[in-house]
Amino acid sequence: MTDDKDQDKEKAIVMDTPERTQIANPLSKFEDSPVFNYINSLSPIKPVKSVHFTQTFSNISFASLPSVFTSPHVSSLKDSKFLRRHQFADPSKPELTSEDSKKAGTGEANLIAAPNTLKQQTDISSSNPITELSVVPLTQCSNLESRKLSYEAVSPVTMNTLKLMGPSASSVSFINGPTSGSLRLETEIGKEVSACDWDSLISDASELLNFDSPSDTVAYKDPGQSALDPPSFNTSLMNAKPQANGDNDNSLENNDGLKGAAENHLTIASTSLNNFDVGEPVEDTDNEGGSNLYRGMRRRCLVFEMAGSRRKHFEDVSNGSSVILSESNQTVVPNENKLLPLRTGNDSSKCKLPGIGLHLNAIASNLVEHKAVKHESSGSGRQLIISPSSAAYSSVGPGQELMTKLSDAPSFENDVPSSQNVGEDASNALGFVGNDELSQSQTSPRKKRRRVESAGDSEAACKRCNCKKSKCLKLYCECFAAGVYCVEPCACHECFNKPIHEDTVLATRKQIESRNPLAFAPKVIKTSDSMQEDESSNTPASARHKRGCNCKKSGCLKKYCECYQGGVGCSINCRCEGCKNTFGRKDGGSEMDPEVNECEGNASDGSLQMALYNDSEPVSATPATPSRFGRSISLPNSKGKPPRSFLAIGSSSARFGKLNHFKGGLNKQLQTVGENEIPDILEDNSGSPISGVKSCSPNSKRVSPPHSGMGQRSSRKLILQSIPSFPCLTPNPKQ
DNA sequence: GAGTTTGAAACT
DNA sequence: CAGTTTCAAACTC
Known part of the structure; x- marks a missing residue:
């Protein structure tokens, strides 16, 4: 059996790309020192993948990132998307949430697990520079690289996870091995990622979506690979992971549930979040039209993610790195514990999250959601975020962390009267994330706001405007000022602050920014x-x-x-x-x-x-x-x-x-x-x-x-x- | 829900 | 840069 497998593996490797073979070798090394080996293996791959990656990722990352970062308006076309709020969030959330729960048990869970595994690795190696993991794939992507640097371990991990997600799905299809499969998937994913199949994974700029809906193309591609690769990865991962696996190299396939048991738990839990991520993408894939929207969401999400990543880092620092990582990604499930503890969390926190700007809002919203909703709600928001960010990264997880932190802050809010404000702001941001919130509160914009505010914002309110003459293209418009598209709840007239008028919105924003570069900056x-x-x-x-x-x-x-x-x-x-x-x-x-x-x-x-x-x-x-x-x-x-x-x-x-x-x-x-x-x-x-x-x-x-x-x-x-x-x-x- | 007040944003 | 107007949120009734 082993021989056959080995042969198959070799074939697969050859067929696929030389890189993989290389990787496989290093993987074997992992046993000794998982991290280094892993990195080493990856490093060689980088050059090759770099090209692919850069393309896919760069594209993706760019799309999502720019808009988010600079500001909603920033990225022209892409940016416009960012503005979309609820719409995105809503769809994503439900799917994500549901998916998440489901995935945990299912093959999807495996996918998720994959990221987790990566994370775990990182965690394990936490002492080691996480960057290693990230380095491999990330370095390839210029954009990603920068982020990687910044994010260090977290982002990279997430990146990997995200990437993996897509591929993983495919791998998953192969493996199918229930829980144990998850591990395999993970490893496989890692390989794939390292291998740089990304190209295949990402066919389009929308790739993100593709990513998300990984299963499709990729999955089938490599069945053989997956079978082959998984072991190596698994082993590598397993090894990396300290835990029990020592042996796994080849056995991974075999490991199945065994090793997985403990590992799987970890992964799964973490995966819940990941799942979200995956789910989003899927949705996106479903609706391309929506994809753009999602992108917008993602962008914001990215921000959150970013934030989340930070928190993760922080948490990592404060907490255990390993744990943290998982948290970042997952924040929701397993990590929640941590998160929760960190932030007393609280509904109020949501409200409090004031983030005005898209970024902020998104972040805040995410945080809130994470806290309050935890798995489900948070997941949705995160998912959106994550998927886009694939490049962006696991921000989601981090976002949650942030949320949690913020939630902690809430204590504040309690004290401070302004809580309402916060809620509002948050709502803005939430617009995306907190679709739920929006839906909840809404009736008439003003009332909603008031309600929200008055309520203490527990429900993050989304910004809703009531503009009549400004066409929602001036700073008078809260939505526009917040970098968000107007939504149904808005009672605005002749509103141009909608995705349909993206060009107009962007142009207007530019004009305003030309006048006052800080016009959209936090006040x-x-x-x-x-x-x-x-x-x-x-x-x-x-x-x-x-x-x-x-x-x-x-x-x-x-x-x-x-x-x-x-x-x-x-x-x-x-x-x-x-x-x-x-x-x-x-x-x-x-x-x-x-x-x-x-x-x-x-x-x-x-x-x-x-x-x-x-x-x-x-x-x-x-x-x-x-x-x-x-x-x-x-x-x-x-x-x-x-x-x-x-x-x-x-x-x-x-x-x-x-x-x-x-x-x-x-x-x-x-x-x-x-x-x-x-x-x-x-x-x-x-x-x-x-x-x-x-x-x-x-x-x-x-x-x-x-x-x-x-x-x-x-x-x-x-x-x-x-x-x-x-x-x-x-x-x-x-x- | 309508009307008033308020102050930021926009304009001159 | 100051003054004025416009605008929409915040507030009151």
Whole structure:
């Protein structure tokens, strides 16, 4: 038997590509040191695949990434898609969720498992640089590469997983071996990925979809391969995985359930998330028209994912790396535990997630969903995200993490009145993710909002506008301003902010951006460090409104005030009269909740903020300025109001880098990220240094100096950086 | 649900 | 850059 198998394998290898053979060899090595071997094997492959990959991935990644990163509008055609909200999310979610649960047991589960396995490997090797895994495939893709760097282990893993997903499906078909098969699949996938069959996998730009619906082409292709490959991979994986497998090399096929048992569990659990991913793609495949939409979703999702990746990283740092990885991907199932623990999570958290911008929103929404819904709901949102991001990565998982973190932050929200705001913002973002939410709340836009807000946002509200004259093509329109397409719930008239008018939307956005590059940037910037600055120092909260408000009658105590709405205190930048902002007065007085005050006090340190960023509790930062974080970025004043623009100018200086910075080194990336519009996440990341969002982190506990603290966090930061990297990749810097 | 208030966005 | 107008959200009744 073994001989036959070996022969078959060899044949397959030959037939397929030389690479695989190479890989196989290294795989055998894995036994000794799984990671290195694995990497080594991969490295050779890279050159060959690089071409394919670059194409497929680059295409894919670009499509998804650019739009997301830069900003919804950014990527022209693609971007437009990003705007779509609910529509995407809804479909994806259900499928995903259902699929997920099902997959766990079924062959799909295997697919999922595959990614997991990869992840596991990474986890296992966690001590080892995860990058290795990622390196192989990722390096090939320029875009991916950058991300990989940033994401490091996580992203790569996810990448692999994603890729694998497609192929895996095929492999799965072959294997079919129930649980045990999952392992095989995984290994197979890994091989395939490494092998660079991607081309086959991805036939189209829409490939992502294809990816998602992996099974089709690929699966059948390689049956033989799968059979052959799996073993090698499996073995490699198994070996990598520390656990029990020691032997598996060839046996993988045989391993079947055995080894799998334990492993499978892990994988499966993790896979649940993955499944989501897979599911999405599938759907996408189903509807190409939808594919675009999905892309949009994905884009956003990507963001989330990015964020999620960060969290994952963070979590990894704080937690066990291995676990983390799984979490990132899965966040939902197995990991949930972790996630949950991390974030008390809470429904409120959802609401709180303020992310305004698409990115932010998406992130926030994802987080929320993950938390609240956990498997199902979260899955859907994530799925969407993930699939697109294949390139993007597992962001989903991470997203969840972020969510969790954010959720932690929620404690904040509770304290802070602005919770509503947050909810709204979140809703925006959620638009995509939280289709459910949308559906839930809706009736009439305003009412919905109110409800949502009033409700505490537990249900992430989606933004809904009521524009009558602006055609939803001006910043007056919340949807447009948030980088989201108007949705059914919107009561707008003559709305052009729809996918149908994508070109118009993009053109308009460009115009607005040309006028004010920061027009779509988060309005709330984390100023944590800025606090130190004299100017901002006065303000209590770490986060501040980018431009500051100009309230004269509302006393900054109503939502008319953007600062108040954003849950941040007024700052020097504000020109408000009679400021009574409970989050922090321009004068420096902060009436805010004790927490807020604390934050403020801490804010000066910035370290706190850092803490916020930190994964563990981190996100609390968001809470501070829950709502608008999404957009909040430390950017210079868009409009040129120099003085105001940033609270945290000092910090911002670093942040400001061009939007495109991401390309910069990892370290830089973090900063840059903040610069970019990637709002919350970025902020968080970048913020780490500067803004700490609302340091309010419930506990001013962490005071570690922003940078210095990095030590552990540094790794985390890197992760965050990864997020920004995407933007860099984006072919079109709209901006 | 209609009307008013408010302040950002847009325009001049 | 300042002032004015437009706009839509937030708010009130």
